[in-house]
Amino acid sequence: MPAQVLNLPAMTAAQVAGDVHVTTLVQAMAGDFVRQGWAVRENFLELARWQALAAEAEQLWEQGAFRKAGIGRVAAQHVDAGIRGDYTLWLDAQRTSAATGFVARELEALRSTLNAAAYLGLFEFEGHFARYPADARYARHLDQPGGSEARRVSVVLYLNADWQAGDGGELCLYPSGPLQATAATAVRVLPRGGTLAIFASADTHHEVRTARRARLSLSGWLRSRA
Ligand code: OGA
Ligand code: MN
Secondary structure, eight states: OOTTOOOOGGGSHHHHGGGOOOOHHHHHHHHHHHHHSEEEETTSSOHHHHHHHHHHHHHHHHTTOOEEOOBSOGGGOBOOTTTBOOEEEEOOGGGOOHHHHHHHHHHHHHHHHHHHHHOOOOOEEEEEEEEEOTTOOEEEEOSOGGGOOOEEEEEEEEOBTTOOGGGBOOEEEEOOSTTOOOTTTOEEEOOBTTOEEEEETTTOEEEEOOBSSOEEEEEEEEEOOO
16 A cells, blocks of 8 residues: 555544444445445535535645546556546545544444444545546446455545536446446436445446536545455
């Protein structure tokens, strides 16, 4: 793992256990995930919470802190804007704030609930802010680079105000299984502020459709040790 990829320190269970509050919303999402391999909820975070995250991310973007995202094996990352057009900023110990700390506790609740429900052995979260400039996309892909199975559950929290259907930028999920989705039946998620999407990293193909305006998220993976 490259040196800049550090995990949110608040995300180990021991550090946040006292603050974790498992809500019915988290339980419902975990139930959906166990049943169908994905879950989506609008308003997972209330307005003030995700707006604080969006403001923090935009400020860091203005400061030039984001980097062009790579594709493929971690050891041999390259940049192909036609396939993947986003810029990312990894969350790390130096970058925790009240806003990211709150999300860390929500994701810790999700992690422990998923473990209890499905014995996934999820152990930590790694994540980044991601910003797609207008006209960027991420072609259909899976989230387990280099054959590593450590990424078990992909997590995307959207941070965009007033997103309209005509703005594009949908996350399209193609869940695996007997009802393998096609483009026509894919699960489409608009990247509206406060919406959370989670899906099984190993076998859920997905893509980010071209957006007509800049598109911001906090995204990452709940990981096992393997
Ligand atoms: C990714 C990804 C989905 C999204 O970063 O790997 O697929 O909706 N993101 O931003
Ligand atoms: Mn992905």
